[in-house]
Amino acid sequence: EADIYQTPRYLVIGTGKKITLECSQTMGHDKMYWYQQDPGMELHLIHYSYGVNSTEKGDLSSESTVSRIRTEHFPLTLESARPSHTSQYLCASSGRAGGLQETQYFGPGTRLLVL
């Protein structure tokens, strides 16, 4: 069982609201990731971080931003939510072992619905 947590699990908000999705892990992993997943579709990487104060945009263009002030914490923020942001957001982390077999451990996800 991976020690990676996401809150909230479900969120329903109105258009234009600012929201922050929380992600934390207690495994001491240096790398963390945010993915977006729509039903029946593949995961798309939207942000990743190699370590503290390191953040990069992923493959899928996203209006969200992230920060990495502490190793264990990688929150994602939407300044002004829109219905097009409705999706499932998955946070993941991977460890210091590095190399070719580094496995990503996923959190339970946040299901976001923007009305």
Next chain:
Amino acid sequence: KNQVEQSPQSLIILEGKNCTLQCNYTVSPFSNLRWYKQDTGRGPVSLTIMTFSENTKSNGRYTATLDADTKQSSLHITASQLSDSASYICVVSDRGSTLGRLYFGRGTQLTVWP
């Protein structure tokens, strides 16, 4: 274009039966291939990981195979249980970056009926 294709898109089987899920990929260069299980409303959980030199790997009732020449992998589930109902995702990693870029399939939705 690097892609991962999975088949079938969905599958229904009876409890106790075996099944095989397929994954074809075009990712190059190839580093490793993982199978993940994703329960509804949960994050994916890693089942197996195979590198270029590995042909088969087992994890309990799950057995994954890899043919790096034809760029195909399969996940065989033996004696299925109701708890096997989930989406099974094939994920291929390349060696093209420090991050080890991951390419995700859309998954096969498996339903096991009693």
